[in-house]
Amino acid sequence: MTPSDRIRVRVRVPAKVNVQLAVGAARPDGFHDLANVFLAVGLYDEITVTPADTLRITCEGPDAGQVPLDATNLAARAALALAQRHGIDPSVHIHIAKDIPVAGGMAGGSADGAGALLACDALWSLNSSRDELLSICAELGSDVPFSLIGGAALGTGRGEQLTPLDVGGVFHWVFAVADGGLSTPTVFREFDRLTAGTPVPPPAADPALLDALRTGDAAALAGTLANDLQPAALALRPSLADTLAAGTTAGALAALVSGSGPTTAFLAKSRESAAELAEALLASGTCRTTRVAASPARGATVLEGLLNGY
Ligand code: C5P
Numbered sequence: 001m002t003p004s005d006r007i008r009v010r011v012r013v014p015a016k017v018n019v020q021l022a023v024g025a026a027r028p029d030g031f032h033d034l035a036n037v038f039l040a041v042g043l044y045d046e047i048t049v050t051p052a053d054t055l056r057i058t059c060e061g062p063d064a065g066q067v068p069l070d071a072t073n074l075a076a077r078a079a080l081a082l083a084q085r086h087g088i089d090p091s092v093h094i095h096i097a098k099d100i101p102v103a104g105g106m107a108g109g110s111a112d113g114a115g116a117l118l119a120c121d122a123l124w125s126l127n128s129s130r131d132e133l134l135s136i137c138a139e140l141g142s143d144v145p146f147s148l149i150g151g152a153a154l155g156t157g158r159g160e161q162l163t164p165l166d167v168g169g170v171f172h173w174v175f176a177v178a179d180g181g182l183s184t185p186t187v188f189r190e191f192d193r194l195t196a197g198t199p200v201p202p203p204a205a206d207p208a209l210l211d212a213l214r215t216g217d218a219a220a221l222a223g224t225l226a227n228d229l230q231p232a233a234l235a236l237r238p239s240l241a242d243t244l245a246a247g248t249t250a251g252a253l254a255a256l257v258s259g260s261g262p263t264t265a266f267l268a269k270s271r272e273s274a275a276e277l278a279e280a281l282l283a284s285g286t287c288r289t290t291r292v293a294a295s296p297a298r299g300a301t302v303l304e305g306l307l308n309g310y
Pocket of ligand 1: 186
């Protein structure tokens with residue numbers, strides 16, 4: 001093994017749930033202004049980058065077959081964008097160990113974009129500032145900047161302008177993973193269809209929800225969870241109503257569609273009640289599988305890299 005064979009950088013990136021997703025009217029550019037309260041949750045993808053002869057992507061994990069391995073993958077786009085900015089060769093092998101549900105409304109693709117960006121920045125010893133990385137993230141997609149910073153944040157604009165938020169405790173979640181994904185643009189188009197002809201107020205963060213996050217009060221957070229995309233996701237995938245009802249019946253503090261869905265999120269009182277809730281949801285037969293995770297979680301983090309001796 002030559003020294004260059006051993007050069008690699010491994011980055012871990014969390015999934016997210018939107019505890020509030022307030023959506024405004026469609027803008028002239030087709031995007032929607034949002035008040036998007038992101039909370040990172042402890043489900044992670046791991047991105048490993050190694051030097052290669054050409055830019056290529058591989059993926060492992062139960063849903064790996066659903067992940068595009070071409071230049072449309074946000075991880076490839078991140079490597080290309082960073083290399084282009086610095087006028088360097090983007091040849092790198094990006095391996096994604098995928099644990100975040102695919103096309104599930106949990107920002108799995110965005111996580112891979114943010115993770116690949118941070119990993120390539122370290123591999124190529126570019127030492128980009130956080131602001132430089134955040135600006136590339138925003139070019140890649142509305143949710144990508146949050147995947148980089150993690151924790152909790154209010155996203156305004158199309159969701160990419162972030163204000164970090166304090167979180168005063170640990171929240172326990174169950175995620176019910178549905179069969180198949182939902183396309184985010186399709187869900188936003190359905191939102192437009194459902195709200196056509198009615199005034200859509202400008203989106204605003206709910207102060208009671210921000211207080212609940214700050215104090216770590218799960219019961220208070222449960223009373224304020226809100227997702228304006230939920231009616232659209234339910235219209236496109238009516239069976240999600242059964243999943244939400246099954247979780248509520250099984251004792252969830254609150255239930256909602258995660259982002260544009262179709263993953264549904266259930267807030268639990270404790271780690272133990274989350275485990276029980278996950279079992280009940282699976283037994284209800286209304287979802288493909290369940291995942292238990294706590295929040296907040298750290299943003300994209302280098303686990304192994306050049307600092308470890310190379
Ligand atoms: O930013 P991103 O590429 O992730 O967005 C995917 C799609 O979701 C957009 O093309 C748009 O249709 C929709 N979207 C939106 N308003 C936002 C964010 C996303 O309409 N604020």
